[in-house]
Amino acid sequence: MSAIILKAIEEAKAPLTLKNLQKRTRIGADELARLLASETERGSIHRWPETRGQQRFWHHSPDETLREQILQAASECALPPPALAKQAKKRMPPGHPAKLIASAVQQLIRDNQLHKYPGFGKEKLLLGREGCPAAYAKAAQSAIQAIMDKLSAEGVHLQTLPAQDLESAMLEAMGRIEPSRTAPVSIGELRAAVPQASKRAFDEAALNLRVRKRAFLSRHDFPQSLPPDEREALIDGRDGTYYVAITARTE
């Protein structure tokens, strides 16, 4: 009986309510409650915060999952605490209480898992994952890009790095992200790792690396199918092609 319950829980993509479990296992309510209590005690499953008064169970621990999601979000981009909590909530199974998320963020700060960075503009404080400076760099890049976009609208164009230096920085970053140098690096990941580059400079540098036989670019097969913001995140080949990844050319 326990095996059936464990299987149902392990196969589930989100915590299961008692009702869900009863349906999936066809075990009577009393027996199910008894088995769940015993498995929870053994630690093979975990009880999740209730939603609409319904008990929920899953094989992932709620605390661990929450911490994982907060840290994941904070490793992608440093964010103000409320925005980080909001990002984490989006990534969690539905119905996770906001209070628990906010307190988990605070606990991660106390545990030195989240690093406090000075904010840009109106934001006083940003939280990024400890040991993940690329997350802060990404936030910086977004802030700089916003400024550059404003300036660009006024006809002022900034060049943050000389082109040759930017190309070297990109090759270095590619080596860090993909040490084997044989697998492609996602353009999104590489942009985040070279935050000082504007989109235009970054795209030009990538196309130059290809011309200089230092990198291969991988086309997106159907860029027309992408929403404009996703297409914008790729490298624009200026001839209708868009590139989704870059690989160091070693020969």
Next chain:
Amino acid sequence: MSPSQPEPSNPLASIPNPFARDVVGSPLDDARGDVPRINVHAKKECVGLIDRVRLGGESGSLLLFGEPGSGKTHLLSRLRQHLDRENAAARHNVFIPLRMQTSPSMIWRFVRGNLADALMRRDGAGLSTLERILTARRAQLEKLYHRDLAIALENLISGTHVRDSAAWLRGYELPEAALVGLGLSTQPIDEEFQEERAYQVVREIAQLAEPVPFVFCLDQVESLQRHAEDKEGIFALGKLIATLHDTLHNAAIICCVQTSFIDQIKNAIRGSEQDRMLGNRAGLQPLTWEQGLDLVAARLESQPELAEVRPHDSHRLWPINVERLKAIFEPGGSCVARRVLHRAKEIYDEAAHGALSPTEPLDAFLSRISEERRRPRPAEESDFILRDALPQLFQMLGMQPSGKAGARLGSFDLVVEHAGRPVAFALCNQRPGIGLVNRFRKLGEKWDSSYAPRLILLRDARLGIGSTAKASQQRLDELTTRRAELVTVSPEALSALESIRGLLADADSGDLSHNGEAVDRKTVEKWLSSHLPAPLADLVDQFKGQGSRRSEIFPALTAFLNDRKIASMEEAARELKVGLEEVADCANQNPQQFAVIGGNSAVLFQPVRTLVGS
């Protein structure tokens, strides 16, 4: 002679274009004109992984990225040829190609079926992989937990009851008499436990063969994702890889993915499953200019007739105009193999015929491919095909899955919205017997007509329900009395669905190449929605409640003719205990299933159709 000015007696005109094929259909096909130094690194990674699994006693995985047309399937074909040579040298392995054209809910059954095929594949010496590997382990068969598996493997090793044992190993449902004859359990397995059973079979076979590496090659994984927001397919893929990795000691899992899929995988799969999938990565690179030349030269050399007509002082790529080939390379000198081959094909055509062959319009191309792929499928595969293809067909036709489906799916396989109301579909392809009785009984218990007013029972037309299957018929009658509709799926409709799902999967994976460029899913869907094959259009009409409802005696008449093959109308009416007119009406309404000759004393039989490609 200039390639662009052919002489009337141009000898090239009678030689087949060596570049005609720019897609490797399957890893089991021998790659033509292979150039080993292309993607040598990726092949080394694959071989290295398999060697580590063999020596280290621990499973491992490798994710191979590449653009459409960069040669992913070609590389797997090269790897398979390498492993065939290893097998011949007694360094055994099992190569299992998995073209992931399946529904996520049947993923283990899909792996089981493909593993069975891989085990029964014979090599040049006429030995099957199963014989090579398991004969030496025959004594261990009795230790298998799964008694039926032990019996089936024993039969296959000893060459007895091969057909039925192979079918069982593939996961096909066998008639009760065949199960009894083999000494296998006749107890049907409930739908919800079939995935578990398929996983157990895969696991036990792999464990029995340890330390022989089981090389699972997953290709076209993109086709598991049906639309941009669909995460179920990738989730199932991650689970599959993690389970193979964690529960076996001898699994080498190679997963080929389009480069543009890299972010989707990272976003959809998390934690340890992402580690298993993304842990080891390699990429297939576009060709450099020099590699492009080597590839073209190798293709030309693979056509022996060309050597006979080659002028003495010609360059090695004759009759290909190198400058024109160069034009398709990107700045920096790179291009994917498929585009190089397509360009070479065009240049060769011009050299041979003085002009480009007329370009096949996209409509004609899709029509031809769709026809070519219509092959008869056995009734045992109906569940696989219907479960995977129907949601895609409905999505294409704008019949969306019901919003309530997730919560209320229950025993149904699919619930879609039509005319503002949910329509529930249930696959009922069990053979007559306790499995089918249970299926009908459960549906009767679970069907809440206030939620889904229409319930459509789908059954392969070849299965029928014979007059002796009284319990099955009774349960079916109970459902039809409540106005459930039995819709039989003709073999023609099934092969059309198989063709459609193949086309869509190829489009998803960038493997549907028209004039050297990939055709996307939206284009294929748009074309299909206005070119639905007739048997499918008929099926869809029935789903929409627009087609003529099948006569209630249809299943019984099908079963009767399955047994008798040919009979007079009177005999059929007598056997089915119905009027002559009812039999005649049923036969006339279903000309794809029944043929009638004669007038008053008409003879009834099942028409045999030869499908394209059969």
